[in-house]
Amino acid sequence: MPLRLRPNDPTFYDLFTESANHLVEGARILAELLGSTAGTGLSASQKIAAQMKDAEHAADETTHSIIRRVNSTFVTPFDREDIYRLASDLDDVMDFMEEAVDSVHLFGLEKLPEEIAEQIEVLQRAATLTAETMPRLRTMKDLAEYWIEINRLENTGDAVHRRLIAKLFSGEFDALTVMKVKTVVDLLEAAIDAFEHVANTVEQIAVKES
Amino acid sequence: MPLRLRPNDPTFYDLFTESANHLVEGARILAELLGSTAGTGLSASQKIAAQMKDAEHAADETTHSIIRRVNSTFVTPFDREDIYRLASDLDDVMDFMEEAVDSVHLFGLEKLPEEIAEQIEVLQRAATLTAETMPRLRTMKDLAEYWIEINRLENTGDAVHRRLIAKLFSGEFDALTVMKVKTVVDLLEAAIDAFEHVANTVEQIAVKES
Amino acid sequence: MPLRLRPNDPTFYDLFTESANHLVEGARILAELLGSTAGTGLSASQKIAAQMKDAEHAADETTHSIIRRVNSTFVTPFDREDIYRLASDLDDVMDFMEEAVDSVHLFGLEKLPEEIAEQIEVLQRAATLTAETMPRLRTMKDLAEYWIEINRLENTGDAVHRRLIAKLFSGEFDALTVMKVKTVVDLLEAAIDAFEHVANTVEQIAVKES
Numbered sequence: 001m002p003l004r005l006r007p008n009d010p011t012f013y014d015l016f017t018e019s020a021n022h023l024v025e026g027a028r029i030l031a032e033l034l035g036s037t038a039g040t041g042l043s044a045s046q047k048i049a050a051q052m053k054d055a056e057h058a059a060d061e062t063t064h065s066i067i068r069r070v071n072s073t074f075v076t077p078f079d080r081e082d083i084y085r086l087a088s089d090l091d092d093v094m095d096f097m098e099e100a101v102d103s104v105h106l107f108g109l110e111k112l113p114e115e116i117a118e119q120i121e122v123l124q125r126a127a128t129l130t131a132e133t134m135p136r137l138r139t140m141k142d143l144a145e146y147w148i149e150i151n152r153l154e155n156t157g158d159a160v161h162r163r164l165i166a167k168l169f170s171g172e173f174d175a176l177t178v179m180k181v182k183t184v185v186d187l188l189e190a191a192i193d194a195f196e197h198v199a200n201t202v203e204q205i206a207v208k209e210s
Numbered sequence: 211m212p213l214r215l216r217p218n219d220p221t222f223y224d225l226f227t228e229s230a231n232h233l234v235e236g237a238r239i240l241a242e243l244l245g246s247t248a249g250t251g252l253s254a255s256q257k258i259a260a261q262m263k264d265a266e267h268a269a270d271e272t273t274h275s276i277i278r279r280v281n282s283t284f285v286t287p288f289d290r291e292d293i294y295r296l297a298s299d300l301d302d303v304m305d306f307m308e309e310a311v312d313s314v315h316l317f318g319l320e321k322l323p324e325e326i327a328e329q330i331e332v333l334q335r336a337a338t339l340t341a342e343t344m345p346r347l348r349t350m351k352d353l354a355e356y357w358i359e360i361n362r363l364e365n366t367g368d369a370v371h372r373r374l375i376a377k378l379f380s381g382e383f384d385a386l387t388v389m390k391v392k393t394v395v396d397l398l399e400a401a402i403d404a405f406e407h408v409a410n411t412v413e414q415i416a417v418k419e420s
Numbered sequence: 421m422p423l424r425l426r427p428n429d430p431t432f433y434d435l436f437t438e439s440a441n442h443l444v445e446g447a448r449i450l451a452e453l454l455g456s457t458a459g460t461g462l463s464a465s466q467k468i469a470a471q472m473k474d475a476e477h478a479a480d481e482t483t484h485s486i487i488r489r490v491n492s493t494f495v496t497p498f499d500r501e502d503i504y505r506l507a508s509d510l511d512d513v514m515d516f517m518e519e520a521v522d523s524v525h526l527f528g529l530e531k532l533p534e535e536i537a538e539q540i541e542v543l544q545r546a547a548t549l550t551a552e553t554m555p556r557l558r559t560m561k562d563l564a565e566y567w568i569e570i571n572r573l574e575n576t577g578d579a580v581h582r583r584l585i586a587k588l589f590s591g592e593f594d595a596l597t598v599m600k601v602k603t604v605v606d607l608l609e610a611a612i613d614a615f616e617h618v619a620n621t622v623e624q625i626a627v628k629e630s
Contacts, residue, residue: 067627071627080627080628081624081628084623084624102582103582106582106585106586107589162312162313162316165316165393166316169386171386175385175386175595175598176591176595178386178389179389179589179595179598179599179602180589182389183585200298203294204291204294207277207290207291207294208290208291372519372526375526375603379527379599379600381596385595385599388595388599389599392599413487413504414501414504417487417491417501417504418500418501
C-alpha cells in the first residue's frame with residue numbers, strides 16, 4: 001500500500017497550521033522590531049532582519065511541503081488548486097512582513113510613527129486567529145466567525161493605514177522620510193490585506209464544499 | 211417547498227445589477243467632488259466623503275446579500291466561485307473609489323489637476339455600462355461588446371493616468387503635493403482597472419458557460 | 421468536418437510560444453533602452469518607446485487569438501479558464517515592460533542607476549526561459565525545472581529591487597528624481613513578478629492535469 005500515508009505523516013491541516021504558525025512568529029518578530037524600543041531606536045534592526053529572514057525561509061519550506069504533498073497525493077481533502085492557492089496566500093503574508101522588516105533595516109530607519117504599533121497589533125491578532133482556524137478546515141465548521149473577524153481586523157488596519165498616511169503627508173516630515181516610512185507602512189497594510197485574501201480563500205473553499 | 215424562491219426574491223442578476231448601481235452612485239459622488247467646483251475648491255470634501263462612506267456601506271450590504279444567497283441556494287446560475295468572484299470584483303471598484311474620495315478629504319487637497327475629470331468620466335461610463343450589462347448575464351448574450359468597450363475605456367484611463375503622472379513629475383509641484391495627488395490619481399486608476407477585472411470575470415464566466 | 425482544425429492552424433502551444441516570444445522581444449527593447457548608452461544617455465527614448473508600443477500591440481494580437489481560439493474550440497488541451505489565465509498572465513508581463521519604457525520617455529529620464537541593468541537581465545532570462553518552456557506544455561514534462569528557475573530569478577530580481585530602492589532613498593537624489601526612477605524600477609519589478617505568476621499558473625495547470 002505505497003500510497004497510504006503513515007499515521008505520523010502530517011496532514012494538509014497540520015501543514016496549513018504550521019504555515020500559519022510561521023506567520024505568528026513573523027508578527028512576533030515585527031513587534032520585537034518596534035517593541036522593546038517603543039519605536040524610538042532601531043539599532044537592533046540588522047539582527048531582527050536576519051531573524052525574520054530565517055522565519056521566512058522556514059515558512060517557504062512549509063509551503064513547498066504542501067505543494068509536494070499535493071503533487072504526491074491521490075485524494076486531497078479539497079480541490080488541488082484551492083490547496084495551492086491557500087498555501088500561496090499564506091506565503092504572501094510572510095513575504096510582505098519580511099519585506100517590511102528588511103526595509104526598516106535597509107533604509108536605516110531609527111524612528112517610526114507610533115501608530116505602526118497598531119498595524120502590528122492587527123497583524124498579531126490576524127496571525128493568531130488564522131493559526132487557530134487552520135485545524136478547523138478539517139470539519140469546515142464555525143469558519144464564518146473567523147472570516148468575519150479578519151474582515152473586522154482588516155477594516156481596523158485600513159483606518160490606521162489612512163491615518164498614518166495623512167500624518168506622513170502633514171508636512172511634519174521631509175520628503176525622503178515620508179517615502180521611506182510610507183514604504184514600510186504600505187507593506188504592513190499589504191500584509192494585513194494578504195490575511196484577508198487567506199480568509200477569502202477559506203470562505204470560497206467553504207462555499208464550494210458546502 | 212422551502213427551497214423555492216418566492217417570486218419577489220431578488221435573483222442573482224438583480225443583486226449584481228444592484229451592486230453595479232452602487233458603483234454608478236459612487237462615480238456620481240466622485241464627479242460631485244470635482245464637479246461643481248471645477249477642481250478649484252474642495253471645501254465640501256468632508257460632507258462628500260461621508261456620502262461616499264454611506265454608498266460604500268450600501269454596496270457592502272449588497273455584496274453580503276450575494277454571498278448569503280450563494281450559501282443558501284442549491285442551484286446557482288453559474289459556478290459558485292464565479293458568483294463569489296464577480297461580487298468581490300464589483301466590491302473592489304467601490305473600495306478604490308471610496309478611498310480616493312477619503313484621501314482628498316484626509317490630505318486636505320483643495321485643488322486637483324483638471325485631467326482628473328477625465329479619469330472620473332471614464333469611471334462614470336464604465337459604471338453605467340456595467341450596470342446595464344449585469345441583467346444580460348441571464349441570457350449570456352451580447353456580452354462581448356461590453357468587455358470590448360470596458361477595455362477601450364481602460365486604455366483611455368491608462369493614457370490619462372500616464373499624462374497625469376508625467377505632469378505631476380514635471381517639477382511644477384512640491385514633492386509632498388506630488389505624493390498626495392499621486393495617491394488619489396493612482397486610486398482612480400486602480401478603480402478603472404478594477405472595472406476591467408469585473409469585465410474579465412464576466413468574459414471568463416461567458417467562456418466557461420459557452 | 422467543420423470543427424477539425426486544418427493542419428496549418430496554430431495550436432494553443434504555438435500561440436503561447438508566440439506570446440512568450442513577444443516578451444523576449446520586449447525584454448530586448450528594454451535592454452536596448454539601457455544598453456547602447458550604458459545608462460548615461462537616453463535621447464533615443466522616444467523611438468524606443470514607439471518600438472515597444474508596437475511590440476505590445478503585437479502581443480495583444482496574440483492574446484486575442486488565444487481567446488478567440490478558446491471560444492471557438494470544443495476540446496481544449498486544458499481547462500478553458502486556465503488557458504485564459506495563462507494568456508492573461510503573459511499579457512501582464514508585456515504591459516509592465518511597456519509602461520516602464522514609456523515612463524522613462526514620459527519623465528524625460530536621461531540617466532538611470534546602473535543596477536537597472538540587472539533587473540533587465542533577469543527579465544531577458546525569464547523571457548527566454550518562458551519561451552523555451554511553452555512548447556513543453558504539450559507533454560507537461562520537465563516543467564518543474566522551469567518554475568524553479570523562474571522562482572530563483574524572481575529572488576534575484578527582488579534583491580536587486582531592494583538594493584535599488586535603498587540607493588534611491590540614500591539621500592543622493594532629489595525627491596522628484598527618486599519618485600521618477602522608483603516608478604520605473606517598481607514597474608520592472610512588477611514585470612519580474614508577473615513572470616512568476618506565469619510560472620505559478622503553469623505549475624497549477626501541471627498540478628491539475630497530473
